[in-house]
Amino acid sequence: MAIAEEYRRQFQWRDWGGAFAQLPPLAGARLLDLGCGIGQLAGELAERGATVVGFDGNEELLRAARPHPRVELRRADLAALPPLDRPADGIWCSFVAAYFVDLPTLLQRWRELLVPGGFLALIEIDDLFAHEPVAATTRATLDRYVDEALAARRYDFRMGRKLEAHLRAAGFAPERSFVLPDREFSAPGPSDADVIAAWRARLERMQLLQQCAGAGFPALRDDFLAALAxxxxxxxxxxxxxxxxxxxPPR
Ligand SMILES: C[S@@+](CC[C@H](N)C(=O)[O-])C[C@H]1O[C@@H](n2cnc3c(N)ncnc32)[C@H](O)[C@@H]1O
Incomplete structure (x- = not known):
């Protein structure tokens, strides 16, 4: 399945309504969706009355987006966004922060895109692979992969717990921190077949995890998927x- 289709399907497993309920009023707001992927969240924000400009670096995902009259999608590197015509009232950024190990530096730049008092909403996973019970060898390999990703400054799998501290470090004032239920990432008990299929696809996409596990990858994958079930x-x-x-800023 193409990655855009995977994203479209994953949408239903998140508690987006719970996340939107934490935002300031959206009617008439001018928002940015940073790392917008196929633009589903930009569309949802627009449905709630906002005008949204989404940025993403992946052309394939942007092409798969469904048009919305109040959403404009542009291709850009989030670490080097083009200047805006006017500052935004708010920024939405879901499942993107972990790509930026040095997040406070980036957030300081994003702050410049906002009106004074504008909001930034970050949503991120914490400890993606923390599913049990798995074999000790599976856990050791997953821990090594997570540590290597952070050491190489590729990805921070424990970003979720750091959001508030990183926002403070970048000059933001956190107002609300929350945990969202999620059918794919955090629900206990046996996962549904469609969730397990999505996990299989995710593990198969993770080339660097496969390198890290070497010949042990099929056993790791099967052990992890069995734990989910x-x-x-x-x-x-x-x-x-x-x-x-x-x-x-002070007057
Ligand atoms: C896991 S997806 C999240 C998509 C969407 N925000 C959501 O919540 O479903 C991460 C997105 O961030 C984008 N991304 C990651 N690093 C980026 C960068 N440096 N510049 C632009 N886009 C980036 C990817 O292309 C991808 O669309």
Missing amino acids: RPDHRSGATVRGCVARAAV
Whole structure:
């Protein structure tokens, strides 16, 4: 299945309504969706009355977006966004922060895109692979992969717990921190077949995990997927969110 189709399907497993309920009023707001993928969240924000400009670096995903009259999608690197005509009232950024290990530096730049007092909403997973019970060898390989990704500054799998601290470090004032239920990442008990299929596809996409596990990858994959299906499956992974305001400069 193409990645755009995977994203479209994953949408239903998230508690987006719960996340939107944490945002300031959206009617008439001018928003940015940073790392917008196929633009589904931009579309949802627009349905709630906002005008949204989405940025993403992946042309294939942008091409798969469904048009919305109040959404404009543009291709750009989030670390080097083009200047805007006018500052935005708010920024939405879901499942993107973990790509930026040095997140505070990036957030400082994004703060410049906002009106004083504008908001930034970050949503990110914490501890994606924290599903049990798995074999000790599976856990050791997953821990090594997570540590290597951080050491190489590729990805921070424990970003969810750091959102609030990173926002503060970048000059934002966090207003609301929350945990969202999620059928794919954090629901305990046996996962549904469609969720397990999505996990299989995700593991198969992770080339660097495959390199890290070497010949042990098929056993790791099968062990992890079996854990998801078990009645005693438990998850330490969480989907976290934080809504913060760009500090208003003193007069
Ligand atoms: C996991 S997806 C999240 C998509 C969407 N925000 C959502 O919540 O479903 C991460 C997105 O971030 C984009 N992305 C990651 N790093 C980026 C970068 N440096 N510049 C632009 N886009 C980036 C990817 O192309 C991808 O669409």
